Amino acid sequence: MLEVKDLRKSFGAAKRALDGVSFSVRPGEIFGFVGANGAGKTTTMRIIMGVLEADAGEVTWQGTPIDFTTRRRFGYMPEERGLYQKMRVAEQIEYFGRLHGLSPSQARKAAADLIEQLGLTARANDAVQTLSLGNQQRVQLAVALVHDPEVLILDEPFSGLDPLAVDTLAEVLRGRALGGVAVIFSSHQLELVERLCDSVGIIARGRMVATGPVDELRAAAGRRLRVVVADAGPDWADGLPGELTVENGRQVLTTTTKEDDQKILRAAMEAGQVEYFGSEYPSLSEIFREAVA
Numbered sequence: 001m002l003e004v005k006d007l008r009k010s011f012g013a014a015k016r017a018l019d020g021v022s023f024s025v026r027p028g029e030i031f032g033f034v035g036a037n038g039a040g041k042t043t044t045m046r047i048i049m050g051v052l053e054a055d056a057g058e059v060t061w062q063g064t065p066i067d068f069t070t071r072r073r074f075g076y077m078p079e080e081r082g083l084y085q086k087m088r089v090a091e092q093i094e095y096f097g098r099l100h101g102l103s104p105s106q107a108r109k110a111a112a113d114l115i116e117q118l119g120l121t122a123r124a125n126d127a128v129q130t131l132s133l134g135n136q137q138r139v140q141l142a143v144a145l146v147h148d149p150e151v152l153i154l155d156e157p158f159s160g161l162d163p164l165a166v167d168t169l170a171e172v173l174r175g176r177a178l179g180g181v182a183v184i185f186s187s188h189q190l191e192l193v194e195r196l197c198d199s200v201g202i203i204a205r206g207r208m209v210a211t212g213p214v215d216e217l218r219a220a221a222g223r224r225l226r227v228v229v230a231d232a233g234p235d236w237a238d239g240l241p242g243e244l245t246v247e248n249g250r251q252v253l254t255t256t257t258k259e260d261d262q263k264i265l266r267a268a269m270e271a272g273q274v275e276y277f278g279s280e281y282p283s284l285s286e287i288f289r290e291a292v293a
């Protein structure tokens, strides 16, 4: 298990970036790390990878504090992507494989497999600088995966990818997790995180405000009533409990109240056409908004 225990980090006297960050990720688990800009995700991942030193706290893998040797068995996709722009794609992936201790033939084989899996076959002999940003990102991922790491730490691996590339990458991560890899990735794409992850951690201002399987977080937040009304005036819900938003031109009332549901239904029917009336658990996106508010 990868355990992150009570990490603290300040940049100078005034800037406290991490204020007690703890979570754990089991082998085979995909952990989505979410939080607003500046919440502390990159700082946490840099500390796990030894790029930054924590002021306090500890990171262990399989019960042992991680050091240089352990980290060689980790794969990392840093926020500041680091590829050699003039090197060809296949050459680059092989090169990183060699840096991680693979033999020339192992590196060649691993690079060829990843090039195929990540849909880079047509670009294998092109210099990285001639690739689109999305394709460079695929190469960056290949570099993180080439040595068959036990742990994957990926800083916003999905940002800037087209929907098909998102699916490819999600499949690759699922495959690695099925093979027993502990996967941590940060993302602002909450629907994707909800779909892909076994568990999530929500960080706000340097503190973890929620961690656990998405289903458990949703169940803990409780069911809420959701009413969607078309053609209603903006003040139809005045005096009713809950929060009113507009989605695709429809008025949407969301409330945790259980007592007033019939009253709300009557008001909605009088106000316009009721397109949906039901109780459901909140999405990760709603949980996130409430947790970081």
Ligand SMILES: Nc1ncnc2c1ncn2[C@@H]1O[C@H](COP(=O)(O)OP(=O)(O)OP(=O)(O)O)[C@@H](O)[C@H]1O
Residues within 6 Å of the ligand: 011, 015, 016, 017, 035, 036, 037, 038, 039, 040, 041, 042, 043, 044
């Ligand atoms: N080298 C640094 N010097 C000073 N402050 C820093 C440094 N690195 C990070 N910070 C600050 O630490 C806080 C956490 O930043 P971090 O990059 O970890 O956030 P993040 O959650 O990854 O954000 P984003 O989603 O925008 O990538 C921010 O307030 C940031 O300004």
